[in-house]
Amino acid sequence: MATWNDLIEGQGPDPFTFGPLTRTDFVRYQGASGDMNPVHHDEPFATGAGYPAPLAVGMFVAGVMNGYATRWLGPENVRRTRMRWKKPAFPGYELTVTGVVLARDEAARSVDVELTVTDQDGDVSVQGWMTFVVPA
């Protein structure tokens, strides 16, 4: 876990890559989260809606991104997290999470970071912004 002095604007931890994504990843996340939208696991439903295959649950991908950040800055320290979906992911995709420090607030002893999930083509799938407190 990073300490205050480790946190330098524009820098972050090593990237984390996961995948190739499987339908099982989506089903497992849906079971854990309670989001049962069939577009993420029911092939005829997904193709009927115009997708080539069931699409990754956005909150699954974002959940991995959030976990990357709490591993970096501490699960107890998170105070805000915001995520925006840019491009859907599908089975077979390989995704990479990266994060950098945006700003440090010396007085509040908090840090704002930016997270990005990129797919195998280099396209941004999810973007995130989080605020953590950094205990002494």
Next chain:
Amino acid sequence: MVAKSCVGVVGEPFEMHIELGKIGEFAQATHAVMDAYLQGAVVPPTFLTTDFFWKDRQPGSDAWEAVEMSEERGMHAEQEYVFHGPPPKAGDVLIGTCRIDDVTEKISRAGDRLEFVKMVTEYRDKETGALVAESILTGVERWPAGEA
């Protein structure tokens, strides 16, 4: 099309128990296995999304039902969680209340019509009434140019 009448709808308060096993299951499903989660010291930042289970069994609690968003055309556009201290821990009991804040419409560069809906959920500690966390969810329904 989403139901414009959903704006201002407030769900019945629902009870949500923060459970150790559920936290671990969620952490495993998101490649986030860490001691703090396996021991239930705190929940992962996006864990409150599991309030689906609690709203499901408490009729009238899910204000989102009033939106009538299509499962085929609907998408999660943006999500935010704010924690007023460390995230909740195993054993906590929260009272959640969700409300639909607004519906806005935009035309994309490609000419698609986008309907955005924002739902805010407040989570309070059942014992103290203190505001523990907030969720701000933005969903979007996309209608290709010419279809609606």
